Structure formats: C-alpha cells, structure tokens
Amino acid sequence: MADETQLRGLLLKGLAGEESAHRAFLTEAAALLRGFFRNRLRGAPEDAEDLVQETLVALHTKRDTYDPAYPLTAWMYAIARYRLIDHLRRLRRRGVHNSIDDLDIGDADPEYEASDARRDVAALLERLPEKQRAAIRLVKIEEKSVREAADATGYSESDIKISIHRGMKTLMRLMGEAGAP
Amino acid sequence: MKTGRLIELLARGAGPRRQDHTRRLALTLACGLGLALALITVGPGVREDFMEARMPVMWKTLFSAAAAAAMLPLAARLMRPGRPLAWRIGAGLAFVGIAALATVIALIGEAPEQRMQAWLGGGFPWCVVLVPLLAAPTAALLVWLARSCAPTRLTLTGAAIGALSGGVGAMAYSMYCPIDSIAFVTTWYVISIALCAAFGALAGARLLRW
Numbered sequence: 253m254a255d256e257t258q259l260r261g262l263l264l265k266g267l268a269g270e271e272s273a274h275r276a277f278l279t280e281a282a283a284l285l286r287g288f289f290r291n292r293l294r295g296a297p298e299d300a301e302d303l304v305q306e307t308l309v310a311l312h313t314k315r316d317t318y319d320p321a322y323p324l325t326a327w328m329y330a331i332a333r334y335r336l337i338d339h340l341r342r343l344r345r346r347g348v349h350n351s352i353d354d355l356d357i358g359d360a361d362p363e364y365e366a367s368d369a370r371r372d373v374a375a376l377l378e379r380l381p382e383k384q385r386a387a388i389r390l391v392k393i394e395e396k397s398v399r400e401a402a403d404a405t406g407y408s409e410s411d412i413k414i415s416i417h418r419g420m421k422t423l424m425r426l427m428g429e430a431g432a433p
Numbered sequence: 434m435k436t437g438r439l440i441e442l443l444a445r446g447a448g449p450r451r452q453d454h455t456r457r458l459a460l461t462l463a464c465g466l467g468l469a470l471a472l473i474t475v476g477p478g479v480r481e482d483f484m485e486a487r488m489p490v491m492w493k494t495l496f497s498a499a500a501a502a503a504m505l506p507l508a509a510r511l512m513r514p515g516r517p518l519a520w521r522i523g524a525g526l527a528f529v530g531i532a533a534l535a536t537v538i539a540l541i542g543e544a545p546e547q548r549m550q551a552w553l554g555g556g557f558p559w560c561v562v563l564v565p566l567l568a569a570p571t572a573a574l575l576v577w578l579a580r581s582c583a584p585t586r587l588t589l590t591g592a593a594i595g596a597l598s599g600g601v602g603a604m605a606y607s608m609y610c611p612i613d614s615i616a617f618v619t620t621w622y623v624i625s626i627a628l629c630a631a632f633g634a635l636a637g638a639r640l641l642r643w
Contacts, residue, residue, distance in 0.1 A: 269449030
C-alpha cells in the first residue's frame with residue numbers, strides 16, 4: 253500500500269489536473285480507508301464499505317482543501333474520522349443501539365476485496381436533479397467529453413462542469429442521508 | 434455499486450482544482466464588512482458628530498479590527514482539516530486578556546466617582562444587541578464558505594466564525610457607537626464579540642455539517 257509521500261504526490265498531481273494520478277490516489281486511499289473503517293466497525297463490513305465510499309466522495313469533492321504544508325494522511329484521516337462520527341450519530345438518531353463494543357471481533361484485513369456497499373450509489377444518482385444527472389451520466393459514465401455533453405444537452409460547457417460539481421456535492425449529501433439502515 | 438466503479442466515476446474527467454482559499458476568505462470578509470456598513474447606514478445611521486469624532490471612531494474601529502485579526506487565524510485554520518491549531522486559540526484568548534488589562538488601566542486613570550459611568554457607559558449597552566446583528570451577514574457568508582471547505586471540528590469552527598464575524602460587526606458598529614470611553618469599549622465590545630462566538634458555537638454543529 254502507498255505511503256505518505258506517494259499518496260501526497262498523487263493527490264498533488266491530481267489537483268494539477270492529472271486524471272490518472274487522481275484515480276490512483278482514490279484507489280490507494282480506498283484501501284487505507286477500508287482498513288481504517290473495518291477496524292472501527294468490526295462485524296459491519298457493509299457499513300464500513302459505505303463509509304469508504306462516502307469518504308472517497310468527500311476526498312474527491314473537497315480535494316482542494318488539502319494544505320500541502322501538512323501531512324496528507326492527517327487530512328485524509330481527519331475527513332475519515334469526521335465521516336465515521338457523522339455515521340455513528342446518524343445511527344444513534346435512528347435509534348439503532350447496537351454499540352460497537354458488542355459487535356463480533358475479527359481482524360480487519362485491508363487487502364480483503366471490497367464487499368458490496370449496503371447502499372447503491374447508482375440508485376442515489378437517479379435522485380439527482382435532471383440536469384446534474386444528465387451531466388454526470390454523459391461525462392462520467394458514457395465517457396463523453398464536456399464539449400460533447402454540452403452539445404448533446406444544449407447547455408454550455410461551464411454549465412456542464414458546474415452541474416457535475418454540484419451533482420457530486422448533492423451525491424455526498426444523499427449518501428449521508430441514506431447512510432444508516 | 435462496487436467501490437472500484439465509484440472511483441472510476443469520480444476520477445473520470447476530474448480536472449485541475451485551484452486552491453484559492455485565502456482570496457475567497459478575504460473576499461467573504463470584505464463583503465461581510467460592506468453589508469454591515471450598509472446596515473448601519475440604513476439602520477441607526479452613523480453618529481451625528483461623526484466628523485468631530487473621527488479620532489474615537491478610528492480607534493474603536495481599529496480595536497474591533499484587532500479583535501477580528503486575533504480570531505482570523507483560528508477560523509481560517511479550522512476550515513481545512515488535518516492542520517494543527519498550535520497558538521491560534523491562544524491568540525483569541527490573549528486578545529481578551531489584553532482587553533481586560535486595558536480596561537483596568539483605563540479605569541484606574543478615571544476619577545473614582547466617574548468609574549462606573551466610564552465602565553458601563555450610563556444606560557443599556559446596545560452593542561450587545563447590535564454587534565451580533567451586524568455580524569450576521571458576515572457569519573452567514575463565512576458559514577457558506579466553510580461548508581464549501583471541510584471543517585471537521587464543528588463547534589469550535591462555529592465559535593471561531595462567530596467571533597470573527599463579531600469583530601467585523603463591531604467595526605461597523607463603531608461608526609454609530611456614541612460612547613468613547615476606553616473601558617466601555619474594551620469591556621462591552623469584547624462581551625458582544627464573545628456573545629457572537631457563543632452563538633456560533635451553538636449553531637456550528639447544525640449549520641456546518643456537510
């Protein structure tokens with residue numbers, strides 16, 4: 253798994269616009285986050301995977317909040333911890349009382365292949381406003397360029413970019429709401 | 434959806450991102466101050482003897498600006514996660530300490546029979562009400578800015594945003610404030626700003642969630 257220096261390099265390249273570096277960053281981060289959340293939510297691997305996905309979306313949409321003067325892992329785990337606390341609060345608010353102390357203990361294996369997350373991100377995408385959904389579908393799923401997506405929908409290029417950006421933020425919020433069973 | 438698929442979705446077409454947090458924060462504060470000044474002008478209006486009272490207006494504005502400046506590093510730091518706070522809480526507390534010291538020194542300098550008047554201003558200290566009201570636009574803008582960032586310590590961030598907005602609100606309030614006694618300002622302005630911080634701390638967890 254990647255160390256601090258590698259991860260930091262990948263994120264900074266991603267911030268500069270290098271897509272493959274950003275993808276590699278998210279992939280490495282996912283592995284570390286899986287270990288982090290499984291250690292803390294033993295016996296609830298689907299919840300852990302939900303949180304991995306939630307945190308990945310947060311790392312992605314908020315990637316500009318990383319301050320290169322400080323360790324990348326501090327930034328990443330601060331966000332992961334925030335998502336975890338938010339998750340536990342949501343559970344409590346919904347009256348799910350199974351304390352994490354009672355969950356069965358098993359060693360979290362960060363290399364373990366991702367189990368399916370409990371919630372379906374694809375279904376959440378369907379709940380986005382039409383314009384945001386169209387922009388994300390065309391550019392992110394059908395691999396069209398922003399230009400092509402703009403032509404296909406009649407929106408301007410910056411409209412498409414803003415819709416994708418807003419859509420990702422809305423997605424993060426929906427993930428939060430749909431987080432607990 | 435498998436996590437690998439999600440990563441693919443996120444990464445595809447992810448362009449460069451600018452990191453212009455300082456500029457956005459400066460712009461937010463400038464807008465907030467502008468709105469507070471507009472509120473003072475259309476509301477109670479600047480004090481009637483504004484031209485003759487330029488000196489006291491100026492030092493009260495500077496005092497308020499110093500309060501905002503003392504809170505600014507903490508608020509800015511809390512907006513982006515994973516960075517140590519170090520001396521930044523201390524800067525805010527040090528400002529309160531210096532203001533308290535200034536109050537004592539100013540009161541010693543007053544004639545004993547005028548001390549109460551100099552300290553309490555004679556009448557209700559309206560800044561306690563008006564400074565939070567004038568701070569509200571800045572606070573709203575800062576909350577909006579913070580939500581676009583990633584604050585992870587919401588109560589503390591709320592308090593810092595509240596105090597910073599309070600400093601900005603007090604800057605605008607000093608255009609109106611008719612009381613020029615040093616001890617009054619160093620006491621009641623600080624209490625008003627602390628009140629803003631308390632509001633911020635209470636509202637932070639709710640408003641800043643992302």
